[in-house]
Amino acid sequence: MADLTTKLLGFTLEHPIMPAAGPPVRNAAALLACAAGGASALVTKTISVRAAAVPAPNMADFKTYFLNTELWSELSPEQWLEEEYAKTQSAGLPMIIGLGYTAEDIAELAPKVAPFADAIELSTHYISDDPEPMQAAVRAAIEGAGVPVLVKMSPFREPQRAALAAQEAGAAGIVAVNSFGPAFGVDIANGGRPWMGGQGYGWMSGPALKPIGLRMVYDIARVVDIPIIGVGGISTGADVVEYLMVGATAVQICTAAITKGPQIFGKVARQLDRWLDKHGYASVAEIQGLTLQQGIPQMTAPPTLIPEKCVGCGLCVTSCVYDALYLVEKKIRIHAENCEKCGLCLSRCPTGALQFVN
């Protein structure tokens, strides 16, 4: 069994996997279900100075991506302060309280949530590209609550400048990323009706967001000294490995907790454990930031073939647009002179029968 212990903001978490702000943490009952489902810390749904009026419909799942038009919590701050936070504390897990948005909002809310907060997560989704309002919100949160403040970044902003500005303002960590958009979904079975209510637009999350989230974490990790929590498209232990390798210290899950339920947290932690064991790593710390030590790959020769690993599925043959690959008696062969070293076959092969050459 690998050591999944994760040190974050002075806490020692059992493993690096927690929920992200969204419906799976919409109130105390949902948060307690995340705890029972194996989350190592709890992040509460973003609240602001008043309850959000959320359009309906506001969620749709397309398997490779997910759309939503949720805003912040539909519960009032009073409801959270009088009931939900105190009930959530019974889980006995570190509590990261989601707040938004302006410095004025945060100055009002931070002292009130302070008795319940081990840390605060500030959403910057609805404030401008200019780092100044975000920095003012960070300072207001630190002053008002006196706990570590995380800044959650949206994927349509320039990451390094924003992360450095957050660090400069005193942020204790970065959370990357929020959902991407605005995006749009069309219900073709119903005359082309938009899937989302409100103005018809939605924010995209789920599997399609993962490469964008990874890029943001990779970029941020190269410029800041504070920890990063990776979020976007995580539903398996292997997804967590990717985020840890590009520099995240911990991760959050939202969409997969909606579509698969709150048991996902413990399940993903067990998958992470098995992956580490199988690949000879003793702890999450051993893989953290590995990608940052890698150079950018340069393919200088056609892939090496390992015919004994080839099962003859033909996936690489179909997609080699340069007609370099072919099968003989269900074993892979190559016209090396046709190979343009595009690298596509390496990701298509399910068995590792094609290997990268430096």
Ligand SMILES: Cc1cc2nc3c(=O)[nH]c(=O)nc-3n(C[C@H](O)[C@H](O)[C@H](O)COP(=O)(O)O)c2cc1C
């Ligand atoms: C329905 C829904 C509601 C969300 N609400 C919030 C929110 O209130 N505050 C916030 O910072 N992010 C919110 N998010 C963004 C998620 O926390 C997360 O950053 C994003 O969905 C990417 O992670 P995922 O692919 O695991 O869902 C929401 C996402 C979804 C799908």
Ligand code: SF4
């Ligand atoms: S690297 Fe590209 S061109 Fe070469 S064999 Fe693979 S898919 Fe074909």
Ligand code: SF4
């Ligand atoms: S994808 Fe892999 S297993 Fe399938 S034919 Fe190509 S080399 Fe063989």
